[in-house]
Amino acid sequence: MAGDVEIREVAMTLHAQLPALQIVVPFMTAPLIVFFGKRETAWWLAFLSCSVSLVISYLLLMQVIGGGFISYQMGGWAPPLGIEYRIDAANGLILFLISLVATITMPFAYRSIQAEITRSHTLFYACLMLCFTGLMGMVITGDAFNVFVFLEVSSLSTYVLVAMGAERDKRALTAAFDYLILGTIGATFFVIGIGFLYMATGTLNMADLADRIQGQESSRTVRAGFAFIVVGLGLKAAMVPLHLWLPRAYTYAPSAVTVFLAATATKASIYVMLRFMFSVYQPEFVFHTNVLQILFIPLALLAMFGGSFVAVFQTDMKRMLAYSSIGQIGYMLLGIAMLNQSGVSATMVHMFNHGITKAVLFMGVGAFVLRAGSSFYDNIGGLGRKMPVTGAVIVIGGLSLIGIPGTAGFVSKWLLVQAAFENDMWPIALLIVLSSLLAVIYVWRVFEVIYLQAPNEWSEASDPPMTMLVPMIILAVACVYFGIFTDLSLGAAGTAAEALLNGSFGMAEPSLDTSALPLDVPHGAGDAGADATGGDH
């Protein structure tokens, strides 16, 4: 069976290169798209590249879901000097989310973009691939400065993507411009923070940073760095009160862009924030705890209630969903601030669950926009009955957004409340559920609009084409699937939370033996997966 051995070797070689491929494939797709320059080809390239990314991210996640991490040295340079890609359960899950959403958005985008943008489609796909690459890179890299680089890659392409909405609504231009200014400030703050860290430690590798930062708790430089990093990333993550760019950007961007951004962009920033907070800085640092307890909890609560209240009163479904996102980001921040296993798990799993939930909802809006030309309640009244599948998909997404049991949103809410109870913060637990009542209101308002209002002149509308419908259905099914079968999402989140809270980004632990084929890793079996960490690389 020589052939088999050969194939196995090739597979192993490929397998070892997966972390690099994860970034390289989409990154190279962007110029290719521009090079070929044809709309059809561009779409196929983008879709293929995203699909490959999805497979890669799934394989990676399966390796790390039980614990441990994969360290990949770019160009063979050893970590402190060279750039290191480092994958563990935390970013494995986010990588999977981003590539999943990207892959599913692609078919949706095809028709949606045709309807909303008349020209430069190739450019659009190239930008989207760049944005995708940037987000993946932010998440996968283990180098602090590299994070900044990828952050800028994704941000710059995002500005362009948002601005593309100008064809439908000119306000997209100002929205993009605002976002540009603010995003740049955020990125600058972040890079200043990294500068402080470099000043204090002389390294940019995150694992190395974590080591060298030990005992420097009282260093003002280290402390100031923390402040800049948190605020910078907070802006990118649309943390209240730094969220003002988000509603406009989401509202005026083309629907497909909104789907993609809403599901991924803020999540990537929150992930980076988590990384810096728990893996670079240590949770034991007093100022760290103080910032979380004194600042994050009130800000998170403010986001939860403020965002939801605004969402309740919105008359534009797209904008409503944007404000709902601000509220949901509050949940994620609150989970971090709980500083316990359940809390951080809740944040991790909510990033994932909320990602798919929001994606499905924005897709639904996209379908409405396709048929009704607008997402205002006045215009989409009664469409649920005319577009039954879209309506059903929105109902499922809405229920998940509320956190009805049996949907993905429920799992994360459960964990978050549980985390509050474990900390004996039962008033906060109550506030969480109360704020989710606001979600009931704004979601139910949509249901009533699309089902109970009389349909208006677009009454001839019907469900969108299959290319849009299938992604929506897949995500809707995912919303339910991840509400019941939680091995993947919650398994990864749990492992990630444990690792993050233990500060496991340090060098102490051995990395994964990448020779173990993912096929050998028992799926979803937490304890079995842990065995794979035993080997030495």
Place this chain on the structure above:
Amino acid sequence: MAQFKDDPEKLPWLGRKLMLFDDKKNVDRLVYGLYALCALLFLADFFYKKKYYISAENFPGFYALYGFFACVVLVLCAKVLRRFLMRDEGFYAPQDTESEDHPDHDLGKESHYD
């Protein structure tokens, strides 16, 4: 008593016989008979040995007097109390059968002069 004249032909047999009470004298005779009977009964007490359990019983004519006075006192009481207790027939209307006629479906009204 007899402001309505009755036609004996139309009355049942016993009714015809009882028409004798149309005459006030016959009624008075009845009352006198009662007086006489009372007197006799009162006197009867002196002619037999009373068997008694309560000493008052042994008092001659105790039952007679007690019956008479109990009755008079009670009636007088009623007479006085009536002033306080009596209300118009419609007092509880319409929550009351007193203020309404008995429904015909439950009746078999038949008169001799129909």
Place this chain on the structure above:
Amino acid sequence: MARAMRARMQPGETTDMETFTAIILSMVIPLVAMFASMALPKQDNLRDGITFVCAVATFAVVLVILSNVGGGSTAAVELIEVLPGVSLAFNVEPLGLMFALIASGLWILTHIYGVGYMRGNNEKNHARFFACFSAAISGVMGIAFSANMFTLFLFYEFLTVSTYPLVAHKGTPEAVSGARTYLSILMGTSIALLLTAVIWTYALTGTLDFTKGGIMQGKASGWIVPVLLGLYAFGIGKAALMPFHRWLPAAMVAPTPVSALLHAVAVVKAGVFTMLKVGVYIFGIDFLAETGASEWLMWLAAYSIIAASVVAMCQDNLKKRLAYSTVSQLSYITLGVALATDMGALGGGMHIAMHAMGKITLFMCAGSIYVAYHRTEVSQLSGLGRAMPITFAAFCIGAISIIGLPPMGGSWSKFLLMVGAVDAGQQLMIVVLMASSLLNVAYLMPIVAKGFFMAGDDKVPTGFAEAPLFCWLPPAITAFGCLVLFVFAGEIQTFLAGMVN
């Protein structure tokens, strides 16, 4: 998936696959009916026939479970572990089995009635109506066979969502606003309070399994217990404990078959059933008695019993009156839990059956009256009894059962509740139950009396002019059921005894 179908054995429990399959079937068959209804929007007879067959099949499946398990309970069979230690799991225990029997049995009758009503009344959207109806039954089956609080909560919410379209069925502004109240209270309380309570319980005890004797012993103490109980009591909005009862009268905008099954049997009973489950299997009767945590709930239930009855007395709308009566009667069951005695819990459990049978009769009669003469107000019913003697006789029997008088089933559950009250040393609760009986007389019997004995207006026919057969037959059967329940109360008690000691 890897953990699918794992049975957790407890001493003295058995499990067999046939029973498990039957449990799953009892939830799947109604869903089949639902899909069939959705798939056949035009073929009325075929659709209703299929649903009827499904209803009978569901009942048969539950009977199979009954014959397999009897009055015992089975081990929980885990389908999926959703969260660590929290899984989708089912088992059979007496209370749930009884609930399933009632709901599935009455579904058959209500379906017949529903067909008669919807056609007789020229309502629209039959397919959607019956589809949602079937879905709701599926949810009820899930609630009945839940082996833990999580599963129960899941189906509880499913039931809420699936019944919303039924309440809003007519689509009029009134219906929409009623449905909104319905949903906002049920959803609001369950999400804000019940979910909190469930998670808190989980955080305290590390499990949510329904366990004989409760899971709280030694895990919770002090102020937490009454507060937690409060979260449950108010969180279970379907139990319509005051002040979260408003959804019930609001939901009366629904077509009457919905009111009949869902608001006399399925939805409200799901609420009090949950309340009983929480009291008996989460807190544990003995634990509640030791801590005295439920005393406040007892007073609240008592208040709810009386106040709702008084409100019912002031309602002229027949269905509203019945709705408030339901609010009052549901609090009987809550009271049974709050008394924290075995007899109280048994009485509460039995009252689920008794009240279901009685109230469904009343609602169906109200619907028959509406179908036949389009009368909704109590003051318009004079003289109708002579035109609709069967309907009104059924109403009378149902009313007597609700009041709690022999020879109807309601008298026994009331008796047991009283015994429970005395066992708990709460003599005043006896007085409350007595007063409630009298109030029930005061608001239910006038309907019978006026119907049979008062002169109607000139539109009321003097001869026999009943509603269609499908409308009067089901209430007649359930009225007879009230009588049967009276005779078999002893069996029910023995059957339920397995849930306490």
Place this chain on the structure above:
Amino acid sequence: MIDVLPPFTLYLLGALLLPFLPKGHVRGLLTIVVPVVGAWWIWSAPEGLHGQMTWMGLEMVWMRVDKLAVVFGLVFSLAAFLAALYAWHLRDTVQQVATLLYAGSAIGAVFAGDLVTLFLFWEGTAIASVFLIWARRTEGAYATGMRYLVIQISSGVILLGGLVLQYHDTGSIAFEAMTLGSLGTWAIFLSFGIKCAFPLLHDWLQDAYPAATVTGTVVLSAFTTKLAVYALARGFPGTEILIYIGAVMALFPFVYALIENDLRRVMVYSLNIQLGYMVVGVGIGTELALNGAAAHAFTGILYKALLFMGLGAVLFRTGTAKASELGGLYKTMPVTMVLCVIGAASISAFPLFSGFISKSLILSAAAHEHHNIVWAMLLAASAGALIHTGIKIPYFAFFGADSGKRPKEAPAHMLLAMGLTAALCIGLGVFPSVLYDMLPYEVDYDVYTTTHVITQLQLLLFSALGFALLMKAGIFPMPQRSVTLSSDWTYRKAGPAVVWYVGLAVRASWRGTSGLIAKLYADFIKAMHASAGPDGARAANWPTGAMVMNIAILLGIVLVVIFVS
């Protein structure tokens, strides 16, 4: 086997069968046959406990046969039979079924060997009987029926509460003699007391019975109250408080009976008085007294029925039973009049009439036990009975001022029923031993002694004399269209008024509160809308500068927090 089934089953079968028979005489026949068979059934039932079963952990006894139960069972059967005969003309299914169920429940209750069974039938009588009132089919009857039902059922639920308490205390539900003391026994006592029309609990009686149909009142008068007497005799014999309650009961309705206008209501007051005698008998509790109570119940049912039938016949023919509307009927309804007079003589306890042989037992028992004051009260009541019932009823109905009404004689079946009853009244009066042999205890009592006959005649005739003199003097209160205030004023007038005003206050405060809440809520929503709504500050498109400001401020705060730590 059949003889140990509770006779109730027979009545139940009859009631179930009846609606399926053709309307008319077949149904009437059924209502007559059932009591006859039932009576035979009771007569032939062997003594002892039958139909025992354990149910829901309760030891139930459906059929306890002893002499006390049999005597009540028989008289109830007799009453049912006579009432059915009287109602031969009736074509009302509801009334016929209700009568059968009512009588059956009463008989069932009499044979109940335990409190739970008693409760079942106790409520049964309540439910079945109300239909006899509603069957009048008028607004007033509806309202009266509701009041009646509520009170009857309250008696039932109090019994239920009492038996639950008793069960908890003693662990048994056996229906045996009890001693007052625990809450449970008091509740049971109260429950019996309501049905027995104890003073202040009595108004339902006067309210409801005259509101029933012509035939309904006859049926009603027989069962409920006598069942209560039976229950007291069974459950509380020799309970001293009953003596005083009974004495008050026997005396105070006199005033009402005298001034009441509706003759059927006068009869009900009289009924109340007779109940007082029985209650005293039960309270004294000696064998003689209990025999007296049972015997008085037996005779009472008969002569009450007779009088109610007579008045019913008058009502049937004239449409009214009000003294002020009647008078002078003796010529056109002479047979009815004579039969009524027989009833009046019986109730007044003239020697040779049935009242004499039973009332004497109770009076003697009171005297034997030296309850002097009670005895005196009963004696006065006895004298009064002649006035308000014995004389007033026949006098104002058949004699008195001529009303000009010339109704026909009552129908034959009514006369037959009344005749049979009258014959029984006289028969029992002449042959007291027939009744005495049925009584629960051995009777060693000679009712026709010289002393007894003479003193009784003295008492009665001198009160008649009093009546004659008072009439002559014009002092006797003449009938007048009116109603009489009684304690039911509290729940018919005062209660509703209080409830009305309280309701008004509650509604006003509720409106105020809910209005305030609604306003606060609306204000809140308005404020939220102003701030978070589409045009609100929170949802507005803020200028970039403001955002930058936010960033600066937040950074400042974070830095402060960090450096202060």
